[in-house]
Amino acid sequence: MSNWVQETVATHIYNATCKPDKPLHEWYDALKERAGTDNLEDLRRALERYNTAIKLLIRKPKDGLAWLSSWDTAIGEAQEGKVQGTENSQMWWLQFEAAIRNAGYESWCEAGDVYPTCIYTL
Numbered sequence: 001m002s003n004w005v006q007e008t009v010a011t012h013i014y015n016a017t018c019k020p021d022k023p024l025h026e027w028y029d030a031l032k033e034r035a036g037t038d039n040l041e042d043l044r045r046a047l048e049r050y051n052t053a054i055k056l057l058i059r060k061p062k063d064g065l066a067w068l069s070s071w072d073t074a075i076g077e078a079q080e081g082k083v084q085g086t087e088n089s090q091m092w093w094l095q096f097e098a099a100i101r102n103a104g105y106e107s108w109c110e111a112g113d114v115y116p117t118c119i120y121t122l
Contacts, residue, residue, distance in 0.1 A: 002027075009035075043081045050078035050086060054095045057103030071096070 001024060006014055009031065017030035053074035061067035075096075078086040085091045097109045 005031075043083070046074075046077040046081040047083050049074040050083055054099045056099055057105075060104045071099075 002018075005018060005024075005027060009018070013031070013035055017034050018027040022030075053071040057067075075086055075092060085095065101109050
């Protein structure tokens with residue numbers, strides 16, 4: 001575990017917080033204090049990512065699957081943070097649909113129109 005921490009934490013933060021003579025739980029506490037965020041900061045980031053994810057697309061992204069994965073991550077974080085409009089599938093679908101409709105994804109939008117109960121019960 002200590003090797004993983006050393007490999008994944010920035011060197012300057014690791015050196016300041018993870019003393020070799022201290023147990024792992026003290027490393028965790030020191031890392032959390034030094035680099036952790038509070039709930040408001042997490043919510044702000046989730047909202048920012050979600051707002052970025054639902055910006056209107058003018059054309060299809062180069063990598064549609066990567067874009068969709070990014071959107072999925074953003075909506076998940078927003079739902080976890082209870083960002084208004086993301087907990088209700090009817091609301092987030094309307095936002096998602098508005099973002100993709102004019103970028104060549106009309107068939108996705110039509111699927112939502114044809115099968116709304118499938119989407120709205122997600």
